[in-house]
Amino acid sequence: MEFNEAKDKFIHTWGTLATQWGINRSMAQLHALLLIAPQPLATEDVMEQLQISRGNASMNLRDLMDWGLIYKQLKPGERREFFIAEKDIWKVARQVAKERRRREITPVVEVLNELKTISTDTPEAKEFQRVMEGLSSVVSFADSTLNAVIKAEENWLIGQFINVFR
Numbered sequence: 001m002e003f004n005e006a007k008d009k010f011i012h013t014w015g016t017l018a019t020q021w022g023i024n025r026s027m028a029q030l031h032a033l034l035l036i037a038p039q040p041l042a043t044e045d046v047m048e049q050l051q052i053s054r055g056n057a058s059m060n061l062r063d064l065m066d067w068g069l070i071y072k073q074l075k076p077g078e079r080r081e082f083f084i085a086e087k088d089i090w091k092v093a094r095q096v097a098k099e100r101r102r103r104e105i106t107p108v109v110e111v112l113n114e115l116k117t118i119s120t121d122t123p124e125a126k127e128f129q130r131v132m133e134g135l136s137s138v139v140s141f142a143d144s145t146l147n148a149v150i151k152a153e154e155n156w157l158i159g160q161f162i163n164v165f166r
Contacts, residue, residue: 010032026060030050030052035085040083041082043057044080069085097150105146116129
């Protein structure tokens with residue numbers, strides 16, 4: 001396989017995979033491009049290589065910076081801004097887990113905690129609270145798991161992963 005074919009396949013695959021993380025396809029493809037780029041890229045480079053508009057590139061670059069997956073880099077004598085991805089894949093995984101937890105799990109935990117405080121003076125209310133307790137238990141487990149991933153170092157995480165398959 002030629003390099004350009006491999007590069008395009010990786011960018012496409014990363015875009016598809018990352019949609020499972022809650023990241024849109026364009027954002028993920030942009031991340032993939034920066035992840036494999038040996039040097040920081042300017043917005044114009046991103047636009048050209050991915051065939052996307054300036055607005056799409058700018059919006060997704062900003063979102064990737066908000067996620068903590070890419071960084072802005074200034075070059076002396078250049079007016080343009082350049083962008084580089086975090087290259088440590090373990091840091092990327094932890095950052096994605098951190099963002100997903102903040103965006104998805106934390107709001108659900110807050111709502112479930114609020115819903116568990118209803119009065120249980122009817123059979124329907126008792127059943128509602130029983131279900132909320134069960135949901136809360138599952139969401140708390142997910143939250144704890146993501147928290148462990150966020151705080152994990154590579155060796156600990158690999159050890160835990162291996163233990164699952166023993």
